[in-house]
Amino acid sequence: MSSARRQYPFHLIEPKWQARWDHEQTFRAWNPGEDIPADHPFRKRHPAALPPKYYILDMFPYPSGAGLHVGHPEGYTATDILARYRRALGFNVLHPMGWDAFGLPAEQYAIKTGQHPRKTTEANIATFKRQIKSLGFSYDWSREVDTTDPNYFKWTQWIFLKIYNSWFNPATSKAEPIETLTYPPELRSDEEKRAYRDSKRLAFVSEAPVNWCPELGTVLANEEVIDGKSEVGGYPVIRKPMRQWMLRITAYAERLLNDLDSIDWSHSLKEMQRNWIGRSEGAEVIFRLADSEKSITVFTTRPDTLWGATYMVLSPEHKLVDEITTPEYRAEVEKYRAYAASKSDLERTELAKEKTGVFTGAYAINLANNERIPIWIADYVLISYGTGAIMAVPAHDTRDLEFAEKFSLTVIKVVEPPDGKDWRGFVDDGTSVNSSNPEISLNGLPTPEAKRKITAWLESKGLGKKTINYKLRDWLFSRQRYWGEPFPIVWKNGHHEALPESALPVLPPELQDYKPTASGEPPLARAKEWVNLPDGSTRETNTMPQWAGSCWYYLRFIDAQNPASLCDAKAERYWMGTGGSSATPGIDLYVGGTEHAVLHLLYSRFWHKVLYDLGYVSTPEPFFKLVNQGLILGEDNQKMSKSRGNVIPVDAPVKDFGTDALRLFEMFIGPLEMVKPWSTRGVEGVYRFLGRVWRLFVDEQSETELEQRLTTEQPGPELLDIIRLNPAIQDVTATPVQLKTLHACIRKVTEDLDGLRFNTAISALMVFVNEAMTWETRPRSVMRDFLILLQPFAPHLAEELFSRLYLKSELRLPYIPWPKFDPALLVEDMLVIAVQVNGKLRDTIVVPANPTQEEIEAAALKAEKAQPFLAGKIVKKIIVVPKRLVNIVVA
RNA sequence: GCCGGUGUGGCGAAAUGGCAGACGCACAGGACUUAAAAUCCUGGGGCCUUAAAAAGCCGUGUGGGUUCGAGUCCCACCACCGGCACCA
Structure with a gap:
C-alpha cells in the first residue's frame, strides 16, 4: 500500500x-x-x-x-x-x-x-x-x-523427581511410588536391590547411541538431524554410544493408544499417533539350533506362515551372532558386522534398495516341519525392534522375498491368495496350504484362524506365545547442552541419587564457554565448582531436552x-x-x-x-x-x-492496515485447518470491509474533521472524541426486514463459531453490512447486536464503535451477553421454489410459506418456462422437497 | 511402498443428496472529480447464437455406478500436499 x-x-x-x-x-x-x-x-x-x-x-x-x-x-x-x-x-x-x-x-x-x-x-x-x-x-x-x-x-525438575521416584506396576498398569516395588526373594544384598530398583524406575540410565555432530561439537536430538545431517549447518552426524537418561514411555504405549478413543482430535492426527506407537500383535516363536542346545527367539505377526520359514535372519548386532557363527564363516561375518556398524543412518536409508547380508554357517530347526534352515545376518533386521531376529518367509513377505531372490534361497508357498492372485509375494490374508505335520494342520484355514490355531499349539508345546510389540521406543531424555534444565541428580560411588525437593530449583552454573568439553562431555562439566559437591558426590551434567x-x-x-x-x-x-x-x-x-x-x-x-x-x-x-x-x-x-x-x-x-484487518484476513482466507497463501490484496479487501463498518456507524462530517486535524496535530486517542455517531442511527423500532437481516447474521455467526468456520462467519458479517449500508435509518438496537457479533473478530473497532453507541455506558463490550437469534423472525412469507423437469432446473416459482403438497404441484406444473419440457409428456411422478424444489419426472 | 489430506471460475473460496460458484480479490463499465485516488452503483464459469438479449447446451481432477436428482454417496484411477518408512 x-x-x-x-x-x-x-x-x-x-x-x-x-x-x-x-x-x-x-x-x-x-x-x-x-x-x-x-x-x-x-x-x-x-x-x-x-x-x-x-x-x-x-x-x-x-x-x-x-x-x-x-x-x-x-x-x-x-x-x-x-x-x-x-x-x-x-x-x-x-x-x-x-x-x-x-x-x-x-x-x-x-x-x-x-x-x-x-x-x-x-x-x-x-x-x-x-x-x-x-x-x-x-x-x-x-x-x-x-x-x-x-x-x-x-x-x-520436580516432575522429573516424581518420574524418577516411580515405577510402572504391570499389575495395575499404573505408575506407583518406587517404595511400593517388591523385590524378588533371591535379591539379598542392598547392592542387588538397588540395581533392581534402578532398572524399574520410569527414569533410568542406559548406554544408548546418540547423534554426535563432530563439527558442532555437540550431541543432537533426533529431531535436529535431517537426512543424517545436522539441521543447523548441515554437518554430518554419526552414531556414538553414550550414557543417557531415558524415560520409560513404552510402559504407557497401550494407554497412550487406547485413550485416543476418549479425546476429540482429528482422524489424521490420531492416526499419526497410532502409527508412531505402532502396536502390532503377533507371536514369539523359539527356534532350536540344529547343532547345539542354543535357541533363537523371533517375533512374527504371521505365525501361520511357519511352514514357509526357509531361513532365519539375525540383526548384525544380535548377541548370539558370535556364538553361532562357524569358523569358516567367521571372517566374513566380522567383516559384515563392521560394515553395518560403520553405516550412518543416512547410508542405511539410501542403501535400503539393495539387500545385503552374509551366512553364519549355522542352521536352526523349523519346528513345524523339522527342516534345517540356514541362519543369516542382515542389516534389514533391526536390533531395536522385536527380538532382533526373524524367521524369513520369502513367499509372503516382500523384504524376505527380495533377500531370498538375491541369495537364491528357497521359497515355499503356504498361503493361497483368495482371488487367484500370484502367491509369490502375497502378504495379505488368504488360506493356509502346505502347512501340516503329524500333530497339527492349518490347511484350508483362513489366515486369522490359522494364526489362532498355530499360536495355541506353540503355547501348548512351550515353544512360543502371543506377544504384542510396539514401534515406540523409550524417550532419550538427556542432552549435552547448557541451555536446558539441569537434572536434580547427583552421582555417588557410581550410583545416581535424587536430590531432595528442598534442593530445587537446581540452577545452571555461570560459564564463559558454552561449548562441550574437548572430551565430549556436556558444557556443564566445565563448571568444576558446581559439579563437585563437598561430600564427594558430583552433579549430573546433562540437561533436559526442550520438550x-x-x-x-x-x-x-x-x-x-x-x-x-x-x-x-x-x-x-x-x-x-x-x-x-x-x-x-x-x-x-x-x-x-x-x-x-x-x-x-x-x-x-x-x-x-x-x-x-x-x-x-x-x-x-x-x-x-x-x-x-x-x-x-x-x-x-x-x-x-x-x-x-x-x-x-x-x-x-x-x-499498514491495523491488527483488526490482519486478524480478519487470516480467518477469512479459508478454513482454519487448510494450507493457504498470504495475499496483501486480500488484507486490503477485509480492511475495506472494516472501513465500511466504520462509515456505517460514524458521521461523515465528523470524520472529515478528524482527517483534517490529523494532518496538523499529533495523533492521540483524544482526537477520536471528535467522531460523532452517524445520524442514520436512531432509537427506532427495527423493521421486520432489518430484524431478519440481523437474526440471519446472528444465527450464521453463532453456528459457524461453534463449528470453527471463521471464514463463513465473516462472510455473514459482510452480508449484514452490505444490507445495512442501504438502510436510511439504522436502529440502535440492531447496530448494537451487530457490534457484539463483530467484537470477537475485530475487537478494537467494535469497542470503539460501541463506546460511540453508548457514550455514558458502564457496560463493557467483551462481557455483554451474546445475542440469541429468534427463528420466528426468519420465517419467510413467500418462498422461491425451484422447478425441475427430470432433474434439470427449468424455472422458479413463488409460493406462500407452508403450502400444501397439492398447491405446490399445481403451481409447478403451471411454471411458464417448464412448459416446453412438459408438453406432450406423461407426468410419472412429482417429488416435492419442502421449501426448496419440485422435480417433475416425465416419460 | 504404507497412512492421512486436498482437487470447484483468472485467484482465495461457499454449498444438511435438492437452484453450483455465497462472501472476497483481481477485472470491466458507469457515477462523483479539472484529473486521479478513495467512495458508491452495475456486470461477470464456459460454449453457442445475437446489434443486444432471451432460450439452449456444457461445466466441481478422470472414468464408471447408485438416485427422480450427485461437488456431496459407492467403485476404479490420476495429480498435488503432509506424515511414516526394511518395525518382521
Missing part, C-alpha cells in the same frame, strides 16, 4: 483499547476462591458464583530472534475469537500465553558470541511479547510463563505464581473440568501446528498420565479437543522461509 487513503483511524483506535484492556485487566481469568474486584467487568456479569470454565490454549512459541511472521497469529487469532465468544456466552475463560524459551538457537548464539543465553532469550521474549500484544489478543497476562524462569523449571518444559506448561497456567506446588489442586479440578460440573474433561480446545503432531503431544500425554497415576492431576488426558491450524504460505504459494525471501513479518500489515 503506498498512498491509499486510510479507511478509518485504526492507528488511534487500536493502541487506545489495548492500553485500556491492560490497565483494566479486562481479560483476567479467575480461579476458585480468588477475590474479584467489585468494579471488574467480569464481576458485574457474574456477581455470584463462578460460571462454567472454558480453557482454550495456544501452543506457546519458541521466541526466536526473527520475531513473528504472519503465520504465527493464525492459530492465536482463532483461539482469541473463540475466547471472546465464550466470554460473551458467559464462560469463565482461561486463555494464557507464555514462552518455550530453552533451546539450541540461543545456545549456538552464545557459543559464537559469548553472550549469555539468558540475555538473548530475554530480548527475544520482549520482541515476541510486544508483537503479540500489538495484535490485541485477550490473554490473561498475569499468568504468563517462561520455561527458563527458575520459578518455572523448579517444577519441571521437558512444554510437557506440562498448560498446568502451570492454571496457577502460574504458586510457590508451594505446580498448581493448586482445587484450581486444577476447576479448570480441568473435574470439579463436579458437566464441564469438558481437560483443556477445552488446544490449537497448534501439525509439526507437533507426534512428539510434543505424545510426551505431554505421557507426563500427564504419570501425574494422573500419582494423583497430581485429575484427568487421564490433558487436551480434550485439538485442532491443527494449516500453514500460511508466502504470496508465491511457497512455504515461508528466510532462504526463499518470502517471509512476511507481522509488523508490516499491522502498520
